Amino acid sequence: MVDLNRLKQIYKFGKELSLKDIQVLLKAAKNSSFNKKELLINEGSKRNDVFYIKSGLVRCFNINDKGEEITLKLIPEHQVVANVDLILFSQSSRFFYEALENTEVFFIDYDVLQDLVSRHPKLETNRKYVLQRLLKESMERVESFVLLTPEERYLRFVKDYPGITNRVQDKYIANVLGITPVSLSRIRKRIATKN
Amino acid sequence: MVDLNRLKQIYKFGKELSLKDIQVLLKAAKNSSFNKKELLINEGSKRNDVFYIKSGLVRCFNINDKGEEITLKLIPEHQVVANVDLILFSQSSRFFYEALENTEVFFIDYDVLQDLVSRHPKLETNRKYVLQRLLKESMERVESFVLLTPEERYLRFVKDYPGITNRVQDKYIANVLGITPVSLSRIRKRIATKN
């Protein structure tokens, strides 16, 4: 039923979890996979599931006034995808969550997860861990906008997400950095000519 | 000892807290005040206290390579100031936290708070509330950098922080928006001439 490989896969979720706690989680979680270009969560969705990405890559985007897709976030394997608008703000999703690669996930309904956590206190530690990781990531991104130039921001991004440039289109990365694809292209050239 | 006024003051901390829970918090918390320009937390500090701002205003800043102060965040009354580097990342503070106005606070050691929370489950709800509010604020700031122009970002800022322009120097606001004070001045002029 629950083999060791799956346990190892989920293990990066939180380091303090015992095998028993992981089994409790896994028992309640469902497996699923999304093909490239498939949506995990649609705009306007009230889908309440929390996804753990076993493998693959998801992008979070919305569509602006001009009808352009703007990518806000790239979420690779071993991270969590959730409808934050619903879970944190009690509103339907303002964003699309799309698989950029074939993506394998565990998922579990947030209310079920809440209940699980309340009955298994050890899971609370893990919940805190996930929340804190989200907070850390978000705060560091704010810092990068305030303290760094776009060029420095790009260099930090490729350092923080090694190999991401080979997996994701530049235009998505440009969006995440808050600049245009054309500008990113120029920045890359500037960096290249420095060396 | 604990009068109603103080309870009302702290009440905005979390809406689900009962009077009893608040009293538990207040009993463990200490009162303090900081004069304008005084530091709540110094760079390099391992101070472990969580401050609740009863009244006043705090700015979080650091000093860049060129020796310039860069303001990352402004924190007004009814919000929480804490050494996030220590609490979330177990490192000494990379930032200064300075009172911009005479500032009244409650504060409580984070470890003591942790212990309190573990012994008073209702407080856990509040803890979650504070964390989620930090996360929401941080994520919305990221969004504003990705989706908005500096001008739009400024307009949203003054909307989200009503009256802030009368309390804080423009150069701090410029930093928070990720632009220079000169650029902010031009943006303000541009907005003014539109109307």
Place this chain on the structure above:
DNA sequence: TTTATAAATTATCTTTTGTTAACGCCTTTA
């Protein structure tokens, strides 16, 4: 493999921002 489509680069031009410095205004300090 060829064709069609999309993405990245490059070019051109416009707009905005950064940088530095000067000026006037206001507040603080001596």
Place this chain on the structure above:
DNA sequence: TAAAGGCGTTAACAAAAGATAATTTATAAA
């Protein structure tokens, strides 16, 4: 009260970024 310092605005110039379109390169479809 006078002097000093800081702040916001403005100006002038340089650098970077946005917008748009053309070109090349890469990818996907037929």
